[in-house]
Amino acid sequence: MRIKRISIGMFMLMSAINGALAQTKTWTFDDELCTYKGYYDNQKYTEKQLADTYNLFRTSHYVHDSGTFEELTARYDSAIHYVKDLQIVQTHYFQGLKKDVLQYLQETYALKKVQKNAKQDTKSLIMAVKEDTKARQYAEALHKGGDDLLEAYEQVIKMQMENNSTPEYLWHNYETTMKHADRLDRAFDYVLVYGWWNSANNLVHHINYDGTQMKQFQRLFIKTETLDCDEP
Template sequence: MEIIEIKRISIATFILLSAISFAVAQTRTWTFDDELCTYTGHYDSKKYTAKELADTYCLFRTSYYVSDKGTMEELRVRYDSVIHHVANLEIVQTNYFLQLKKDVIRYLEETAALKKAEKNAKQDVQSLITAVKEGTDARQYAVALSNGGDDLLEAYKQVVKGQMKNNSTPEYLWYNYQTTMERDDRLDLAFDYVLVYGWWNSANHLVHHITYDGKQMEQFQKLFVKVDTLDCDEL
């Protein structure tokens, strides 16, 4: 009887050690950081790969700023490249991050369309109208830019007055406006000003922007079994 009992204990111990060994083999670590701290996350390798975690981290930690310098073709290539990169990220398949990926692509596509219209404004001013919805400030500015003449100058005046409300030196803005209005090339200058500070600023508000409020990192940390804080910068 004693021999049988010992064998039972040995088998049970073997099973327990095997289970522990299997669990340890499944759990791996991945190091990441936020604005303040560096962390090591312990994750279940049966659920996610290191590649998926890295791509998911990249998804919400990238600013996605795309320069609009250069030619129209250069602008198109840059946006196409970034959109292609995001579309091919191998992220974790949670509802939250799948939706975030769609939102990032939407933001990039909408911004690219506006930037293309802005860059081509003087060659195809009608594109400024079709790029934005009816009933918006951006559409009104687009119409003024298209009409030119007095409509454009009136829009220029309204943009400057709007800026003066939140500027520490409104008199300086008004002085620049009056100086511009005395120039022979005032229509060209007004066009450039209204395009950027009127049309673009208003159109940009219509874009599907993403609020980065810490929720992305919060959701990312939930992917791990445990997260250890390695180091934090002093505040």
């Protein structure tokens, strides 16, 4: 009977050890300087969830706006679908971050579509931004054209000169542009980018990547080990 009790006890101990080992797995990831091995409970998260969560905040989600309207649309649709399809961990923080990333992409996409067709539909520049904003003022100048546009162009140049190391160079370019017969077209392109877009972009729901994302990610692990680090 004694031998039998020992055997049963040993079996229970080995089962507990095997169960603990089955629940703990490892996943390797990087930040800006180091490589880590994280130990996680696979009853809480899958490797796919960890990888997708990592990609959620380690991807810049920048979409370049070159090419045609159709190409722009295809790139943004792809980026938005990519984020929507990420199977991230079910924590309040990362679920919220996913919503923030989608909001950023959708708001930026809406503005980029308007900017791409600005010359064909100047009124859309007004409708795309809120009233009583700098972006709205630039939009109205772009829509009206003529002296209103040229005045806005001068304002943008003077504002840039305040924080530029060579303000005289900016002013020289402005004076040169004003002598050209196509100065209205040149002023339109300049105000659209450096006036309307920069101001409208400031109204977009941007995400502050300040290291909080990585700290929250590391909290998903039971423990982490530093494998290697580059020199800072």
